Amino acid sequence: MKVFDKEKYAEDFIQGILFSNRLSFFRKYEEDKPANRGDKYEGVVGWHQPDQIQLEINGRIITDLAGPVMLQMNWHDHLNVFCIYAAHSGDFYEVSEDTVAAFMEQIAIPKDCLKLGKYAVIVTSVTKFIERVKTAVTSNGYGLNAGLVEYYDPDNFNGSFSEIESIFRKRNEFKHQKEYRFAFDTGVAGDEPLMLDIGDISDIAMKCKVSDINRQLEIKLLKGKSE
Numbered sequence: 001m002k003v004f005d006k007e008k009y010a011e012d013f014i015q016g017i018l019f020s021n022r023l024s025f026f027r028k029y030e031e032d033k034p035a036n037r038g039d040k041y042e043g044v045v046g047w048h049q050p051d052q053i054q055l056e057i058n059g060r061i062i063t064d065l066a067g068p069v070m071l072q073m074n075w076h077d078h079l080n081v082f083c084i085y086a087a088h089s090g091d092f093y094e095v096s097e098d099t100v101a102a103f104m105e106q107i108a109i110p111k112d113c114l115k116l117g118k119y120a121v122i123v124t125s126v127t128k129f130i131e132r133v134k135t136a137v138t139s140n141g142y143g144l145n146a147g148l149v150e151y152y153d154p155d156n157f158n159g160s161f162s163e164i165e166s167i168f169r170k171r172n173e174f175k176h177q178k179e180y181r182f183a184f185d186t187g188v189a190g191d192e193p194l195m196l197d198i199g200d201i202s203d204i205a206m207k208c209k210v211s212d213i214n215r216q217l218e219i220k221l222l223k224g225k226s227e
Helices: 007-014 023-028 074-078 100-107 111-116 126-140 172-177 210-216
Strands: 002-004 017-022 044-048 055-057 060-062 069-072 080-085 119-123 143-148 150-152 169-171 179-185 194-197 205-209
Touching: 002 007, 002 080, 007 017, 007 119, 007 205, 017 023, 017 179, 023 074, 023 080, 080 194, 119 210, 126 143, 126 194, 150 172, 169 172, 205 210
Parallel strands: 150 169
Antiparallel strands: 002 119, 017 080, 017 194, 044 069, 055 060, 080 179, 119 205, 143 179
16 A cells, blocks of 8 residues: 555556655655654664674774664665555464454554555555566666565664665664565666656556545454454
C-alpha cells in the first residue's frame, strides 16, 4: 500500500509513475510530526553507544561522549528510494478464533500512518508489481536493491551494518510504517527525484481513502480450519 497526501499523486501511481526522492531528501527533510517522512539517521552504517566506543583525534582520546556515534556514507545520498507500506503477518504462522483479534491488529493500518496522507493505493498483486519494477529498472540500466526495512532500538543497539544493509535499517520509532523499500541507483549524482515509469498498474491496484481501510478490513476463518 502507498499513502499519498494528494489524490493526483495516487492517480499518477496507478498510471505507473514511481516518484522516488533521493535519500538525501529524507535526511534533510524537517517536519513537525516525528517519525513521519524525514529521518536524518537514514542509511546509518555504524551506530555505537558512547560507552562502547573510543574516539582518538590527533593522539588525544575523546571521552564523555554525549550520545551514540553515528556513521553514514555520502554516496547513499544519491540513491533514489521508493517506499510502500507492507502489511504482513509478522510472527503469526496460523490464525484461529483465539488469535484473530490480535492478527487483525497486526495487519491493520496504524493510526500514525494516517499522518502520511488521506489517499491510498493498495497493490493487489505484489509479485506482479515487483516484476514490473524490475523490468523498468533493467530497461533503464539502473541498479536495484529492495526489501523489507528492519528496525533497531537506538538506545541499546551497538554495531554496524553493511553499506547495502544500512539502506534497509531504521530506528524503531518508524516501525509502525512496516516499510518495503526500493533503492534505485541511476549512477547519476544530484538532488533530483526519479520518475520511474513501470507502466499502468490499474489491473493490480485500487485507490481508496486511508481512513476507510481498517473499517472495511475483514478476516473470515474457514470452518474446521485454523487459517
